[in-house]
Amino acid sequence: MPLGTERRLGHARLWHRRPAAGDPRPPVLLVHGGYHGAWCWDYWAERLAAVGREVAALDLRGHGGLPQPPGYAEAGVMDFAGDVVAGIDALDRPAVVVGHSLGCLLVPLAATQRPTAGLLLACPSPPGNLPGARKVPLVPEGAPVPPLPAEIARTRYAIHLSDAELADLAAKLCPESPRLLNERYDLRIPVDPAAIGAPVLVVEGGRDDPERHPAGQDAAIARFYGGDHIRLDDAPHDLMLGPGSDRWFDAVWARMDALLARA
Template identity: 35%
Template sequence: MTGNPFATNRAVSRPQLEILERQPAVDSGKPPLLFVHGLGHGAWCWENWLDAAAAAGHPAYAVSLRGHGGSGGSLRGARLGQYVDDVIRAAATLPRRAVLVGHSLGGLVVQKALARYSAYAGVLVAPVPAHPAVASLLAVARRHPLDAARLTFGGSLPLRADYLFTTLDGEEAKRHTDRCGRESALAQYQLLLHRPAAPPRGGAPVLVLATPDDRLVPIRGVRSTATRYGATLREFPGMGHDLMLDVRWEEPLKSMVDWLSTAR
């Protein structure tokens, strides 16, 4: 079902946010999960993991950042710091301290949110690394030079199937890429210029899920980010950047659920 705890849009700085929600059949006290999407995606991209997490006993929520999916607000001028505000505001409405789960750009947003919000844990899924993502720009340039030029001059990165998936059926891949949208030019620039986030508030443990075959975020930067956080790192060879949508999406999801059972 779709929940919407934000019934007001009284200020541009606090736009109405879309929240997708799945609840377990029985509330056993497990921590809620708050999923944060990546560049050009929306809460919709977590549908597989929302259902599976709830089946495993976790209250599961996915937020669309401002200007994405069904959320209010504009992408024009949207900054990473505002995305972090969106995540913290969403987490504050949940019944217990949440596990923040961020993919790609959302993985960087979660890194920054962990420095301000005392989370139960953090999970970074194919995340933009803790350091400036110049290697990602170079990876794009090698595959599609015009896409890299477009990024450099303020255009939104076209989210092609070959960036996101490795084995997904062509029609299914197109269905997902057709749902992707634009990204804030300013937020994209910030990926290349940002400073590492402060350590997680309260010492929240961190899990990193990644693939060495990622065509957008080179694995070297992901591994260094895992080292920075003293995180558990799980790699899934043969999968694409969108671990939560590619054919074997159950594998990283199960790895996360198993890790959470022993994280505290």
């Protein structure tokens, strides 16, 4: 992801672009979800940088072309949340930390350990202690889970993409830690919402995969964190990619900036 400077943070990697001049707004840290990498934020990063925001994007360990570290298949939610903490620590001041999908479990956990300016949770995985959250069938453990084939990726992530765009997306997906997936799928990891001292916005995609994001769950996540909720009726799971991403970006950041202004 050609976003400013590249910095290794242990097993993770941070891409960081500072504004040309001092900007009073908090920096933005972008955190991807399962199978993805910092590349999925290219459009959002460019849009944020274009209006003078300091922006950084994180490649979690074993993602975005990074090598899988020893024990990758046994790395769990708290290990990956540690990568997010390292990303927060690498910035000079509290950031608006943006998570997508499984990244939305890592981001609140990191925010219980470090001050943040706000959290933006897009198409979120639920915390394990969310009342009524739906479990997902587990995957076999012992070895990394292969990337999703294109047709499954279409259903789960990107029903709005053309065949060529979908093939490009599928080629970028990477193997995932089964421990990470199962700790999310089995709802094993709770989050203490009282330990997050920042405003929270939850973004729901109206065309998300209903097996993993059943009706009402994203709104319940917003209530759990005491945050705001916005539903984008025509948005898929990977709402930062492909046709429509400009409209969804505008809607999300208009709401997020208004939330930050009230904080």
